[in-house]
Amino acid sequence: MASPFDHDSDDRIFTPTKSFRFSGLLRKELREILRDRRTVITLILMPLLVYPLLGVMLQKFFLNQVTHLSEIEYRIVLPNESEGQLFRAMFSQGDELLSAKEKPELEVSGATTTGATPSAGTLAAFKQIKPVVKFMIADEGNHNQSIVSLVREGVVDVGVRYFPIDVTPKKSKEKHPSGRFQLIYGSESGHSRRAAEYVEKRLQAVRWNYRDRLLSQLGESETVPFLTSVSTVKSEMGQATSLVTIVPLILILMTMTGAVYPAIDLTAGERERGTLETLMAAPLPRMWILSAKFIAVLVVAIMTAMVNMTAMLATAYANGLETVLFGEGLTVFVLLEILLLLVIFAAFFSAVLLCITSFARSFKEAQAYLIPLMLISMAPGILGMVPDLKMTLIWAVIPLANIVLLSRDFLLHDAQPLLFFVSVFSTLFYGIVALSLAARIFGTDTILYESETSWSDFFKRSRKTHLAPALNNAMLCLAVMFPVFILSAAFVSRLRDMSISLRLLISGSLTFCLFLLIPLLFARLGGVKLKTGFRWYRPGIFSCLGAILLGFTLWPFAYEIEIFALSDERIESLSKLFESLKLELGAVPLWIKLVSLAVLPAVCEELFFRGYLLSALLNRFSNTWAILASSFLFALFHVIVRDSLFIERFFPSFFMGLCLGYVNILSGSVIPGIMLHMIHNGLLITIASYQDSLSQWEINLENQKHLPLVWLGGSLLMVVVGFFLIRISNRRQSAGSTDLP
């Protein structure tokens, strides 16, 4: 045999970029899954499977509507009695004209049960029902205003206003009274819109009848008895009846069914076909392998969902159902909204399914794991249909439930930006956690060679000790802390009956558990050496002096940044809020305030954000990026206060995070930061309690003016001196001895 490497151009120096190798990996995953006939079948079969189910649900919904409709009434409000009489006369004239034209032989009950397709049948029935029309007269007073508000509040379905017009036709000299009816309905309520259409149709019949008569008399006339115009108000009602609420469930069904097969095939399937060993023998980080698989699953899930959606929307459109689904009809905007939600759902399920199938050693095992998951996932889907269920901060961190409620509110244009952000962020987090979990288990010898050592390996304490936590360990820790933090914040806010001192102490101990015990647990699991992992080194004397100086002088800047970020109204509402807090806090002994608001937060937050998290970030990133990232997360946690969000706390917290991070990196230790943090908080609390003012610096808002420039200038000077001291200390230390004490 001749050597295949004889004339090999090995001298060609090539260091492959990561993206080059990753794209090779991704290309293979996509090819493998998209060429698979079973994927294609799922793509086409799924619509066939999902539609009967969907059809049943739609039918149920419409039957519901129809039975209601037989009793339902359209309530029409008119400004006064005389106009009411005129309108009613016109209306009943139109009604007679129309009913004369319509075929009377269709029966309601027959149409609902024997329709060819469910939607066509129910829709036909839907059109046949004759609603009861109820006329009302608005109260005296400001008619126009009250009519609009009656419609908006959903008390009536259609408001009618009348504007008399005097028309003087060209041919005849006599004056001819005419007018314009304005119909007002609620844009968010399908019922209201249908009522308006119902009325308008009857009025139109009268107009056309009048015109026809004139034309038949061959008398040319420009007069009409009246005109109508239709306008809408944004109604507060209508959420409960909107069909939009089932969209989240449909999204769950579609993206999950789309992701199941590729997730199993690309993980358990790889082992079953014997390609896993060769793949694991290649020098690829497991997170890459999982990321490539994730993208492939995501693509298939999105494609499946899009095929389904297209088919479904096409059916809906063909049947004229789209206005029932989406109040305004199907616009490009609505499509884009659905697409965005679809991607979020698909990403979530792709990551979660991959995580679960990574544990499986065969197709069968994977299916056994997935079936319960699929059933469990249906439950949150139904949440979207529960009326009056309000999205709260707690819902926003519950996996799947958060995006279900999010998409309901989003499609109803009722989503709060902050909760939207929290939901998307936590979903992203859960996705990343699921993927890194998958990367930890996929292709390990347990899975690869089916040994009996099994899953307990995964939870066993790492045998090796590490100096700093691995990034995914810290991220996992953060992912556990985030929901726990939100839950505990909500928990504290529930304790209204307790004395404020007790509440402060409870919140202090929760801080301790959360920011210290959870990271300690993760440090143990990851085999991280505590001293190095939390950056607990002895600092230089000058570092401590500098940090103390900074603790006394940084607050004016944080204060100015917060003032800068606030609008005037926000300041007003906040100062009201703090006014009430102030009375409560005044009674608390100073030491309790200092312990629970200064000492504990300083120690715990520093040890986590500038200790554990920062040392994990420093593993992977440069100093600058590590400081930025830890400050961002630090600020994110400070936005959440009890059970609400104070977005304006982000900027000053971010600023403090940057300063503390910089101090930490400069001094090489977490301790100066703890001093700085403690003094910073403690100073503000002490000042506040002695000045009969409030406990924390952001509460100084009550005298919302800017600080005197002299203060700022003086502080700036001190801050510079502080950083300089820490720098000097660092130099001296590294010159003296290289190893840290």
Added chain:
Amino acid sequence: MILVKDLTRIFEAGNQDVLAVDHVSFEVQPGEVYGLLGPNGAGKTTTLRMILGLLKPTSGDAEVEGFLVSSHPDEIKRRVGLVSTSAGLYQWLTPHEILSFFADVYGVHPLQAEERIEKLSRLFDITSFLDRRTATLSTGQKQRVNLARSLIHNPPVMLMDEPTRGLDVVGSKVIFDYIDLLREEGKAVIVCTHRLDEAEQLCDRFGLLYYGKKNYEGTLAELQQCTSCQTLTQIFLQLLDAPLEPAGILPTAQEELI
């Protein structure tokens, strides 16, 4: 080139521990074909997997070109090729796509990869079906694609696990030629097999595993000398007859060599 140091692996099967590999040590030089021999369940596959870092050893370590598998698993993987009978191929891809996929993940320059794919496919006679789906290929054709795959990154070390299992005469011939090629290329090769007759022809040096323990090591001549048996099969049968004190009766070849 390859240095195996006291590799040990204990499997926890149920509540009883299985000592699959028991303090196995050996060395393989470039251009040398080392036969790791032993009956089924002797621990050959487990040893190979530990060298490649697919299985974590209970204790001990392996070294390839100065890199320890415990500390630099990726450096080892970059330098090692694996031929295993249990290896499958991606059924929806073509041989060409599979080869360029592995070239990509091993970081071979795309132009060089094309060159190599062309040469390797000529060498293993897979050119004619390079663009067919692998699911439609015969066992022999798949085997040749797998051999080509294992060489795509031109690794200095090749690990082969039962390479001839399930192959006909033609298939075995391909493997023999392949191993000769590896020797000429100066690669360090470990071949695991229970086919002693084949091993005799293929390998330069042998290590005999029995219940996870390495009992003999040496060239055929050395083994013949110290066991006074003519063929590997006879040596083995002798070993099987005295399972209780395998290391005691005869000095191990290792002791003689070092």
